[in-house]
Amino acid sequence: ASDNAGNTSTRSNNYDVRYAFSGFSQPVNNPGSSAPINTAKAGQAIPVKWLLTDANGAGVADTSSFASLISTNSGGACAGSPTDAIETYSSGSSGLQYLGSGNWQFNWKTLSSWAGQCRTLTLTLKDGSTHIAYFQFK
Numbered sequence: 001a002s003d004n005a006g007n008t009s010t011r012s013n014n015y016d017v018r019y020a021f022s023g024f025s026q027p028v029n030n031p032g033s034s035a036p037i038n039t040a041k042a043g044q045a046i047p048v049k050w051l052l053t054d055a056n057g058a059g060v061a062d063t064s065s066f067a068s069l070i071s072t073n074s075g076g077a078c079a080g081s082p083t084d085a086i087e088t089y090s091s092g093s094s095g096l097q098y099l100g101s102g103n104w105q106f107n108w109k110t111l112s113s114w115a116g117q118c119r120t121l122t123l124t125l126k127d128g129s130t131h132i133a134y135f136q137f138k
Contacts, residue, residue, distance in 0.1 A: 018129060019052050019053070019054065019060055019127050020052070020054070021050060021051075021125065021131055022050070022051045022052075023131075024048065024131070024133055025049040025050060025051065025103075026088075027086045027087045027088045028049070028086070029133065030133065031132060034082075036084035037084070037135065038084060038085075038086055038134060038135045039084065039085045039086065039135070039138060040086040040110065040135055040136075040137055041086075041089075041137070041138055042110055042111065042112050042114040042116075042117075042137040042138065043110060043114075044086075044089045044110055045089055045090040045093065045107045045110070046089060046107070046110060047088060047089070047107055048069065048106045048108050048121065048133075049104065049105045050123065051102050051104075052065055052102050052104060052125070053102050058102070059101040059102020060102050061098060061102070063098065064126055065126050066106075066126070067124040068122075068123075069122070069124075071120065071121045071135070072120050073117055073118070074117075077134070078118035078134060078135075079118075090107040092107060092109075093107070093109050095107050108121070110135075110137065115137050115138060116137065117137050118134065118136050119134070119135045119137065120132055120133075121133045121135060
């Protein structure tokens with residue numbers, strides 16, 4: 001850039017580009033003050049779905065946008081919370097699928113040994129953002 005006197009200067013800026021995550025899609029409930037805990041049968045594969053768009057609202061199709069999906073034992077964090085049963089299960093093992101238009105699905109194969117546990121599912125994206133959902137396993 002230059003001013004009226006012809007003096008020039010340069011400046012650089014770094015931008016943190018983040019994805020627009022619209023929340024988990026059914027059959028998974030998103031956490032919130034009145035949102036129910038997802039209940040599921042331990043040992044089943046749960047289709048975890050989400051929509052990911054860029055700053056312009058275009059669907060993100062890049063497989064490297066996905067970093068990880070993990071679960072941790074939440075202890076008794078589900079006690080006394082309202083629940084909602086997972087209505088749909090997937091067949092087969094875990095795996096990531098791109099469904100088009102920014103829609104993703106990860107078939108999350110749960111362990112039978114999780115019966116009776118409350119678990120936190122954490123989806124991490126390449127931009128470093130994390131998104132959680134809570135599950136109570138039967």
